[in-house]
Amino acid sequence: MKRSTLLIVGLVAVLLIAAVVFLFSGRQRAEGGAPSKEAAAQPRPALTVTVARPESTELTVTLAANGNVAAWQEASIGSESNGLRLAEVRVNVGDVVKKGQVLATFSAETVQADVAQARASLAEARATAADAAANAARARTLQQTGALSQQQINQYQTAEQTAKARVQAAEAVLAAQQVRGRNTQVLAPDDGIISSRTATVGSVVGAGTELFRLIRQGRLEWRAEVTSAELGRVAVGTPAMVTSASGAQVKGRVRSIAPTVDPQTRAALVYVDLPALQQNTAIKAGMFARGEFQLGRTAALTVPQAAVVPRDGFNYLLLLQPDSRVAQLKVETGRRVGDRLEITSQLPEDARIVVQGxxxxxxxxxxxxxEPPIASSASSASSASPASSASAGPARAAAAEPSVK
Structure with missing residues (x-):
């Protein structure tokens, strides 16, 4: 009897403890300790994002064009003497020269001999002229006495005038030979840079043969081709930014605009002055370059470039709604400055745009x-580029759609 009583008492105690535990756990569930059915039915966010608002700023209006880089003016330097041997060449391609600098010299022995001969002929002519003048003077003194006939007097006077003319001719010959002597030195006609050299020591060249080419004053110009439809937007003095094939950029300014348009291409040449060749080693004559004319500044609405999502050939923005959901909006884009992109479409006044994600x-x-972290947003903005974002956007969206669903 005692054993059965103890078993009954123990069983009752276990049942009481189980009832207390059950009541306590039910109260915790009623007070919110465990998730309710309504809480379990709430949707979970698909992604954590950052948002930003569109900003109004001023952007530069540009006009893109292509063209060739050429010398402003090229001087052809040749020989003025004929049949002389080239004795010395003092400059080479790329040398900077000054106006009047000696570029090359010819052998002067032949010219010096011709000058000496001309001087001797002039001295002989002057002596003959002096004798003729003395004879004419004596004849004029005897004119009144009748010792000489009028015919003889006229002959002496004619001989005097002929002798004077021969002196003048001899002086002209001497001057011509002296010019030939000076032409044995080839001089630079202007300041500039030697762009071509055909002069060879020892060669005998004829008059007019080109020996050097000179880029006058080292000036270059960009000859941009602008269509007739856009030509009216460019004026003399418009600044331009020229970019070479290597990526080097040079600032220039429009000097003149061609008065005619090519009937084949319907484009006109716009001449843009570039910095001096000595100061600019990235742009060379003969290069093909692209550039932009800076036409002014206008107000524009811009958003971060990461916020623009390209899909199916169009650009979209994800606008944050009051219920924390996003709405997709197709937009048109325009100019780009740094990591920001112009939006030409109309946006809501209080638009909040999803950026990251x-x-x-x-x-x-x-x-x-x-809130976007400052360091990470700055680094992402500096590393973002239009080509990479445009090409990676559809791939990221396509890769992420299954996970979003």
């Missing part, structure tokens, strides 16, 4: 908004 969202997705 925009490429992973679909229309109607629920998101959670956080």
């Amino acid at each position: 925009a490429g992973f969202l679909n229309d109607g997705d629920l998101v959670r908004v956080v």
